[in-house]
Amino acid sequence: MxxxxxxxxxxxxxxxxxxxxxxxxxxxxxxxxxxxPGLAPHVHRLGDSDEKAARRSERQVAGLFTLSMIATVLFIVAYFTIGEKTSVTLPISGKVGALHAALGVTLAVSLLGIGLGAIHWAKTLMSDTEVVEERHVQRSDDEARDGAVKVVMDGVESSQFKRRPLIKYTLGGALGLFALPLGLQLVGGLGPAKDVADDLKTTLWDSEVPVLGPDGKPEMKDGKPVTRPRRLMRDPEGTAIRLSDVTLGSVFHVLPEGINDTADPLNQKVKASVILISLEEDKIKSARERNWGLNGVVAFSKICTHVGCPVGLYEQTTHHLLCPCHQSTFDLTEDCKVVFGPAKRPLPQLEIKVDDAGYLYAPHGFEEPVGPSFWERDR
Amino acid sequence: MSSLAARRRHPAAILLVLLLGLVITGGLYAALAPKNADAAPDNSKTVAAGQKLFQSNCASCHGLDAAGGDGGPSLVGVGAAAVDFQVSTGRMPLANPGIQAQRGPVQFSNEEISQLAAYVASLGPGPGIPSKDLTSGGGDIAKGGELFRVNCAMCHNFAGSGGALTRGKFAPNLMDVSGQQIYEAMETGPQSMPVFNNSNLSPQDKKDIISFLMNVKTETSPGGWTLGSLGPVPEGLFAWTIGIGMLIVIAVWLGKKAA
Incomplete structure (x- = not known):
């Protein structure tokens, strides 16, 4: 300028x-x-000239501190006297636990009393005259700087660090290597990369369960246990479902048979959860979806392809499946394609069939990985 | 409406209605024999009274014979439970067509509702009104809670306070509805809600869910004010408006010079 x-x-x-x-x-x-412009002229407070006002401020500060003391005592009393199960109905919040309400209020008042008292004290009684503190040069004078350098150099010299290279290099090596375990934990904690990718590409529906003989033991044939594909089971009861159970407009939340016999049922559940829905067959526009279902009863992965929330909000009238986390909406009449929201891929469908005993089962697993994208996913 | 009312006063019409009701009830009962023991009272007088009520209040949408009509679906086979749910929550008769029928003042007395229900139940077999011991609690609350979280909580919220669906539709709050209405809703799947038939959630399961909801309603909130149990949205709103507002007030007070 x-x-x-x-x-x-x-x-x-x-x-x-x-x-x-x-x-x-x-x-x-x-x-x-x-x-x-310089400093504004100092304005005196009431308490600076009027002793009566100053004493009033003193009493107010003391009152706030006393209030804090009373609240602390009440906190201790409440802690020991009010039962954990007692409830109290308060004006706005309604019925709440009496113990926690009392502890919260008394602790807040005791802390607030100290804080407000201290501020009131500082504002009304402590000296408030403006003080000028000049800034000084930050750089030390040359003499002090030379002295500091000399102290360091003397230290290096007396430790014989320079004269004994063996110590110098081994110390460097020890410190350098010490960084490795710290980094190793970070990288190693991410798990074996290949196994994880394989794990994400398969679900429990890809494997089969052993067939039990009449004696309750697995049936054997040629030395190998006989297996069959997994049935669709109700969550959480774990009972098998007949096709006739799934009446029009019904929604069943399904887990694969034998999920609780696996080593990590919760890990299996987050991949293998399925939603089984019955809608009018002529409403389904996709031939593949019709063929993979039975009379309009279709099964889809319940894991959202966006970030993996359970997609459970089915609207019977619109045939839309809504994910509660980010409002991704899938159209159940057209291969569960995305009609709204951040998801990019349709929900994978699980083919279902009826076995000899009349129960629904999945002849094979999902054709593509379920859930959100990951690095090793092909598309 | 007035011409209907005028025709209704004709004595022959009453006879005709009675006869029609009797024939339909008798015929359908003989033909289809609903398995549900508590399906509907087949009292012909109740049915006839229900039909009258139906024709003057519901027929404009659902058709004179309840087979569906201008905007209203067919009610053949929806059962007494659907009628009791829709009418006793004030959703029907529909006040005005919108994205979703909403709760409103109940238009009929309990007797009239049971007459309407009996009439619709007489049209075809459907879920009946559940018995009192299934809808008044006393079930396994823990089991009910688990079933609720798997089947209901995604729409109706973890504490049954309701939640949003797509395009202005919503799952209603479950705290101010009766156990009977909850049972009927599960059985009939009104509007956007899917059906939870007895093979999906057995009557005992439904009883457990109702018991769980009753317990949620009376339970003390251990963490203080629930803000409607609606989750992070009202809690965040409270923190951003009231909480930060109070911090600003205190900051202003801190920076002000004393008098």
């Missing part, structure tokens, strides 16, 4: 106008530089 003016001009303007150092030539005529 002031580059357009020569220093001489500024100096002249300073002498003439007193406060404003220099003015621009244009119409706005803003000052190029402001002079230091």
């Amino acid at each position: 002031s580059n357009e003016h020569s220093p001489q001009e500024g100096a002249v303007a300073n002498e003439e106008s007193g406060g404003v150092v220099a003015t621009r030539d244009d119409e706005q005529s803003l000052p190029a530089r402001f002079s230091n």
Whole structure:
């Protein structure tokens, strides 16, 4: 701003106008530089001149501190006297646990009393006259700097660090290697990369369960246990489902048979959860979806392809499946394609069939990985 | 409506209605014989009264014979439970067509509702009104809670306070409805709600869920004010408006000079 003016001009303007150092030539005529306005005149508080007011402030501060003390005592009393199961009905919040309400209120009052008292004290009684503290140069003088360097160099010399290279290099190696375990935990904690990718690509529906003989033991054939595909089981009861159970408009939340016999049922559940829905067969527009279902009863992965929330909100009237986390909406009449929201892929369908005993089962697993994207996913 | 009312006063019409009701009830009962023992009272007088009520209040949408009509679906086979649910919560008769029928003032007395239910139940077999011992609690609350979290909580919220669906539709709050209405809703799947038939959730399961909801309603909130148990949205709103507002007030007070 002031580059357009020569220093001489500024100096002249300073002498003439007193406060404003220099003015621009244009119409706005803003000052190029402001002079230091200095400190505003000190305004005395009521308590500084009136002893009565000062004493009143003193009593107020003491009152706040006393309030804090009372609240602390009440906290201790409440802690020991109020039962954990007692409830109390308060004006706004309704029926709440009496113990926690009492502890919260008394603790808040005791802490607030100290805080408010201290602020009130500082504002009304503590000295509030303005004090000027000049800044000083941060750089130490040369003598002190040389002294500091000498102290360090003397230390290095007396430790014989320079004269004994063996110590120098082994210390460097020890410190350098020490960083490895720290990093190793971070990288190693991410798990074996390949296994994880394989694990994400399969679900429990890809494997089979052993067939039990009449004696309750697995049936054997040629030395190998006989297996069959997994049935669809109700969550949480774990009972098998007949096709006739799934009446029009029904929604069943399904887990694979034998999920509780696996080593990690919860890990299996987050991949293998399925929603089984019955809708009018002629409403289904996709031939594959019709073929993989039975009379309009279709099964889809319940794991959202966005970030893996359970997609459980089925609207019977619109045939939309809604994910509660980010409102991704899937159209059940058209291969569960995405009609709204951040999900990018349709929910994978699970083919279902009826076995000899009349129960629904999945002849094979999902054709693509369920759930959200991951690095090793093909598409 | 007035012409209907005028025709209704004709004595022959009453006879005709009675006869029709009797024939339909008798015929359908003989033909289809609903398995549900508590399906509907087949009292012909009740049915006839229900049909009258139906024709003057519901027929404009659902058709004179309840087979569906201008905007209203067919009610053949929906059962007494559906009628009792829709009418006793004030959803029907529909006040005005919208994205979703909402709860409102109940338009009929209990007797009239049971008459309407009897009439619709007489049209075809469907779920009946559940017995009192299934809808008044006393079930396994822990089991009910588990079933609720698997089957209901995604729409109706973890504490039954309801939640949003797509395009303005919503799952209603379950705290101010009766056990009977909850049972009927599960059995009939009104509007967007799917059906939870007796092979999906057995009557005992439904009883457990109702018991769980009754317990949620009377339970003390251990953490203080629930803000409607609606989850992070009202809690965040409270923190951002009331909480930060109070911090600003205190900050302003801190920076002000004393008098």
